[in-house]
Amino acid sequence: MRKISSGRRRVTHKRHPRRGAIAILAAFVMVALLALAGFFLSLSYVELTRAELRAATDAAARSAVIRLVETQSTSSGRAAARDIASRFEVGGKALSLNDSDIQFGRSTRQSNGSYSFAINGTPTNAARVFGRKTKTSAAGPVELPFGGFVGAPEYSTELNAVAMRLDYDIVIVLDRSGSMGxxxxxxxxxxxxxxxxxxxxxxYFSPPDPTGSRWAILSASVNDFLTILNQRQVAARVGLVTYAGDYTFGKYSSVKLTVESDLTSTFSTITSKLTAIGQVPLIGGTDIGAGITAAQTMLTTSSQARLKTGQPIIIVFSDGMFNQGTEPVSLAASAYAQSSTIIHSVTFGATAQGRATMNSVTATAGKGLSLHANTAAELTESFRSIANAIPIVVTE
Structure with a gap:
């Protein structure tokens, strides 16, 4: 007899080939996603470290130029830049600077409004700092935490910053001859x-009238000039020189030159001197050249002069034509050649016969303003124009 089968048949299931393909695809996608995530994380880290480098470089440049102004020493400026840079972390490490990364020079405004830095230019008013994160720099390159995903474990970058501080040493040269009364x-x-x-x-032998005399009006205009410097926070030191002529008549006398005040940032000293001068007779001739010479001497030899960083400026006032001493045009040319001293001139009143001479003084010295005033209001506006023409701090 035949055995009767139960009717059940063994069914063999074959593994579907698509399941393996999906696993491979999933693994590939996972790797791609990790690589993409690593790329974007690395990109974000790059932007972060560049922002850190910008902050450190800007701070180092500002610190360098401020210390330079304070000490008149480039070595001190470099030390300050290195110190401040080391306090910033870039890519998790303190930023290190070499001396060659810190430069000093002159930054000047161009016709398009931008500023151009000239290394070793004088007067020195700017510092340029290169912040480098490269294989050859003191700080080394930036290590990317996720760089392994994109095959770039590190990257190099560098930035530079220029900080400029405009400092001014200004000597005001005033006529105190007899006509100022x-x-x-x-x-x-x-x-x-x-x-x-x-x-x-x-x-003639009495002090000038305290309200209506030329000296009174000039004093008020100079005080207004100093007020504007303060209001605009111009980094200026101001000195005062007055000139007349050597003259003696009995108990009265005048000298051609008086250095009233050395360079100072305490402008009340200048104001007090102007008041004191107005309380004695103003007599004598007009030796403009003596005033310019004394001003230039102060700018180049005073212990208060910032010979490395200060822009020297002379402001010459006269209400008449020089009639004693050396003609002032050649003296102005010498001052400009010696230290790029800018000379502004202001002539005053209908009797200012020396207007053409003072125009020549300004043209010879270069860059200065040559102004004329016939009224008290115009005189005040002349000094205001000079004060407002002086630039202040700029950072690039």
Whole structure:
């Protein structure tokens, strides 16, 4: 007899080939996603370290130029830059600078409004710092935490920053000759109405009228100039020189030159001197050249002069034509050749016969303003124009 089968048949299941393909694809996608994530994480880290490098480089440049101004020493400036840079972490490590990464020079404004840095230019007013994260730099390259995913474990970058500080050493050179006691009419020996009834000789040997004299108006204009420097926070030191002529008449006398104040950032010193001068008779001639010479001497020899970083400026005021001493044009040329001293000139009143001479002084010195005023308001505006023409701190 035949055995009767139960009717069940063994079924053999074959593994589907698509399942293996999906696993391979999933593994490939996972690797791609990790690589993409690594790329974007690395890119973000690159941007972060560049931001850190920018902050460190900017701070180092500012520190270098500030220390330079304070000490007049480039070595001190470099030390300050290295110190401040080391306090910043870039890519997890302190930024190190070499001396060659820190340069000093002059930054000047171009016609398009930008600034151009010239290494070793003088007067020195700027520092340029190169922040480097490269294989050859003191700080080394940036290590990428996720760089292995994209085959780039490190990368190199560098930035530079220029910090400029504009410092000014300014000497104001004022006429204190006999004509500074006159009024503004333009008539020679015409004194302010308040004292006009007195004899001419008495007026000549008396202190100038405190409100209507040329000296009173000039003093107010100079004080306004100093106020604007303060308001604009111009980094300036100001000195004061007055000139007249050597003259003696009995108990009265004048000297051609007086250094009233050395360079100072305490402008009240200048104001006090102007007040004191207005309380004594103003007599004598007009030796403009002596005033320019004394101003240039102060700018180049004073212990308060910032010979390395300060831009020297002379502001010359006159209400008449020089009649004593050396003509001032050649002296202005010498000052500009010696230290690039900028000279501004202001002439005043209808009797300012020396206007053409002062124009030549300014043209010879270069870059300065040559202004003329016929009224008290115009004189004040002239000094304001000079104050507002002085640039202040710029950082690139």
């Amino acid at each position: 006159w009024d503004l009419s333009g008539v020679e020996f015409e004194y302010p109405e308040a004292v006009r009834q007195r004899p001419l000789v008495e007026n």
